[in-house]
Amino acid sequence: MINQRRGGHLTADAESAFFQELCSMTQAPLAERVRPLNLDDLVGQDHLTGPGSILRVSIERGSLPSMILWGPSGTGKTTLAGIIALTTGRAFFALSAISAGVKEIREVIEAAREAGGAILFIDEIHRFNKGQQDALLGAVEKGIVTLIGATTENPSFEVNSALLSRCQVFVLRSLEKDDLLRIISQAMQHDEWLSKVAPELKETEALLSLSGGDGRKLLNLLELAILSAEGDQPVVTDELVMRAAQRKVALYDKKGEQHYDIISAFIKSIRGSDPNAALYWMARMIEGGEEVRFIARRLVILASEDIGNANPTALVLANAAFDAVDRIGWPEARIILAQCAVYLASSPKSNASYLGIDLALAEVRRSGDLPVPMHIRNAPTKLMKNMGYGQDYKYAHDYEQNFAQQEFLPQQIAGRKFYEPGRNAREEELRRFLRDRWKEKYGY
Secondary structure, X not given: OOOOOOOOEEOHHHHHHHHHHHHOOOOOOHHHHXXXXXXXXXXXXXXXXXXXXXXXXXXXXXXXXXXXXXXXXXXXXXXXXXXXXXXXXXXXXXXXXXXXXXXXXXXXXXXXXXXXXXXXXXXXXXXXXXXXHHHHHXXXXXXXXXXXXXXXXXXXXXXXXXXXXXXXXXXXXXXXXXXXXXXXXXXXXXXXXXXXXXXXXXXXXXXXXXXXXXXXXXXXXXXXXXXXXXXXOOEEOHHHHHHHOOOOOOOOOOOOHHXXXXXXXXXXXXXXXXXXXXXXXXXXXXXXXXXXXXHHHXXXXXXXXXXXXXXXXXXXXXXXXXXXXXXHOOOOHHHHHHHHXXXXXOOOOOOHHHHHHHHHHHXXXXXXXXXXXXXXXXXXXXXXXXXXXOOOOOOHHHOHHHOOOOOOXXXXXXXXXXXXXXXXXXXXXXXXXXXXXXXXXXXO
């Protein structure tokens, strides 16, 4: 935990004492009492803080760049900043972008100058406007402060380019199931109150689902559930957690049968052009704690498999949605996923390309490695040209309508048709195009 007093200054010894005092305060939330004090106890960010990682080496050597920590809520951005302060022993200041203005920034910079340099942590730096961010530039450039900014938003959009160019961006990953379970285990071992209460964790699905990958929310929800339990030795169940959270959610095992049933219902609703059912099944997945990338990935696949060239824009939108939700995460990602799902459900459908590639694969497996016709082989050398490679090839752009009749399939399967355009407006255009050129050969 870092000092949240605006412009507050802590020496390394005072910072360590501050941490220890906070962790011993039983009135503080569980997530604060068990906040990690060293890199080894930080969970889920081994790519940044594991042995030999770039950031860890920089921290241990004390050669820190100014940085932006970008990641979802509850993944350890504030904790990492505090650990950096403890590990390096440098003077440390903290500001919250919610309450600090240019005046406070200048006060901290002056204090850092007097201290001979300091670390400045700014929580939610994306909330700073351009003027506030510009006030940091000179101090960062001259090394008066080593900036550590924390944000849940894409810094490419929310941090101005001048400040961003002076910082290294480190991306914190969403916490997975194993990470969350490890956080609970560490809390059970290290928190004095939890050790005395000794709760039995009978079920954890509700804890994991409701926390949404947020470690802070996970621990505070666990504490709330234990406090609301009856008896001397609390038994933590999904029902207890949901009752404590005053929520009724649809829990399902993300690796079990219901997981596959619900994603199946979701896909079939979109394929069946029912946006209302699609939104319902999506809501079930979201409330059940499904991973945002899993849902987005299924939408990209569906856009090609079930819509295809009936509406080529569907794949463009689905791919853009995947990129967007990967950057943004929950809870705002639900809006992007909903837009995409409604668009796909409301689009004309075609599986013609999907059927076509499967027919082509079946032919390859049946007929094997058939030779490429000589006239469409590549002929980069004189020897290959003399052997007949590329001979009699007709360059389409030399002919009327950029088309010339010639054979492109191996002789053994000449005339084999794999693609049959779907019965929709867009693919009827494709059918007419192909019929003008290949009616006799392929029967379009």
